[in-house]
Amino acid sequence: MLKDLAREIKKAGGRAFLVGGIVRDRLLARESHDIDIEVFNLEEENLAEILQGFGDFVKVGKTFGVYRLNDKDIDVALPRKEIKKGLGHRDFTIISDPYMTYKKACQRRDFTVNALLEDVLSGEILDFYGGLADLRSGILRHVDDEKFVEDPLRVLRAARFCAQLAFKIAPSTFKLCQDMDISMLSKERIYEESRRALDSLNPYAYFDNLKEMGHLEFYKGLAVDDRLKAYLDAALSKKDKAFNYLNLLIALLAKCSADPKVFLDNLLISKKQITEVLNLVWAYDFYADKPNDDKASIFAAFDQSKNPHDLIILSTIINPSRGSILSYYYPAYQDFLQKPFIKGEDLEKMGINDKRIYGELLKKGRYLMIDKNRAEVLKELKILWEKAKKCY
Numbered sequence: 001m002l003k004d005l006a007r008e009i010k011k012a013g014g015r016a017f018l019v020g021g022i023v024r025d026r027l028l029a030r031e032s033h034d035i036d037i038e039v040f041n042l043e044e045e046n047l048a049e050i051l052q053g054f055g056d057f058v059k060v061g062k063t064f065g066v067y068r069l070n071d072k073d074i075d076v077a078l079p080r081k082e083i084k085k086g087l088g089h090r091d092f093t094i095i096s097d098p099y100m101t102y103k104k105a106c107q108r109r110d111f112t113v114n115a116l117l118e119d120v121l122s123g124e125i126l127d128f129y130g131g132l133a134d135l136r137s138g139i140l141r142h143v144d145d146e147k148f149v150e151d152p153l154r155v156l157r158a159a160r161f162c163a164q165l166a167f168k169i170a171p172s173t174f175k176l177c178q179d180m181d182i183s184m185l186s187k188e189r190i191y192e193e194s195r196r197a198l199d200s201l202n203p204y205a206y207f208d209n210l211k212e213m214g215h216l217e218f219y220k221g222l223a224v225d226d227r228l229k230a231y232l233d234a235a236l237s238k239k240d241k242a243f244n245y246l247n248l249l250i251a252l253l254a255k256c257s258a259d260p261k262v263f264l265d266n267l268l269i270s271k272k273q274i275t276e277v278l279n280l281v282w283a284y285d286f287y288a289d290k291p292n293d294d295k296a297s298i299f300a301a302f303d304q305s306k307n308p309h310d311l312i313i314l315s316t317i318i319n320p321s322r323g324s325i326l327s328y329y330y331p332a333y334q335d336f337l338q339k340p341f342i343k344g345e346d347l348e349k350m351g352i353n354d355k356r357i358y359g360e361l362l363k364k365g366r367y368l369m370i371d372k373n374r375a376e377v378l379k380e381l382k383i384l385w386e387k388a389k390k391c392y
Helices: 002-011 021-027 044-054 102-107 131-137 153-165 171-179 187-198 203-213 226-236 245-255 260-267 271-288 295-305 308-318 320-337 344-349 358-368 374-389
Strands: 015-019 035-040 057-060 066-069 074-077 080-084 092-096 117-119
Touching: 002 015, 002 035, 002 044, 015 021, 021 035, 021 117, 021 131, 035 102, 044 057, 044 066, 102 117, 153 171, 153 187, 153 203, 171 203, 187 203, 187 245, 187 260, 203 226, 226 245, 226 308, 245 260, 245 271, 245 308, 260 271, 271 295, 271 308, 271 320, 295 308, 295 320, 295 358, 308 320, 344 358, 344 374, 358 374
Parallel strands: 035 074
Antiparallel strands: 015 035, 015 117, 057 066, 066 074, 080 092
């Protein structure tokens, strides 16, 4: 399909190149999902007309020519220049220019390894900034001093590419990153870079580079040290076993922070995700100092986590002996969940009609059911109610 599109572009007098990460990843024999094409020497209206023959597409941005083929995950764009107009990551005026030179078009790219052009039809690689040499050396080097510092997100991208590609940042690029102000970045962008780094083979490298750059301000209270590295390395071997691998990693980060809730509130954009991660962290903390054979506490920790499977993995990484105990009791917990629990209507049948104490009695009854039958539990709850009445 790409070559068919490129042939139509060529017939109209243009030239189509693969650009950015897709070229880099192809040369590194890495899987890539984002396909970006840049089209030179073709007016925007002619490009739009050609794209109509290749399915539904939408125009991204009102003032510059980027088109997204909806069912192909392909972005097709004209060369463009970006003019800085503010301090934020998105504070640019973007102007498309189909007749821009190849070298000039590549100058706006962040790193040399992302500034390569690959002719869709011939496979020819155009390299104006030494990207091929940096690929071979595993070096992440910025393209242009002035353009690079205009976008503060590039600091996080540098750290993230190190995690994903196992590259080292060139000293000159590292120095620029250290001196850049990233305070204007949004939580959404920070979280997205964090998420992509955590999904890499070496997520610790992301945080370690940010620490060395002096840019951990968004990761409140996070201790980037040997403990964090050990946790993240151990988690990688359990990636295929985790129910929610991302939440598991974030829980490990939270455990390496001064205050997990403050850390998560500052990092995440989803209240649901914050709750899910905190459930794991709090469940681990709840059971951490309980006796090894305290089944009520173990089952309560499983309940608190909402995700017993990942709680076991989290515990195994942080404290292997605790993880083993949770694994041992997990089958019993699954059987426990099949029992008919005490409900509010059961309390009412026993004459317990003060709903102020319902929650406490139902919780107590739930864990009494671990080792006792239903009749025994109801009898104990009745006794507890008789004692509690005197306090109301």
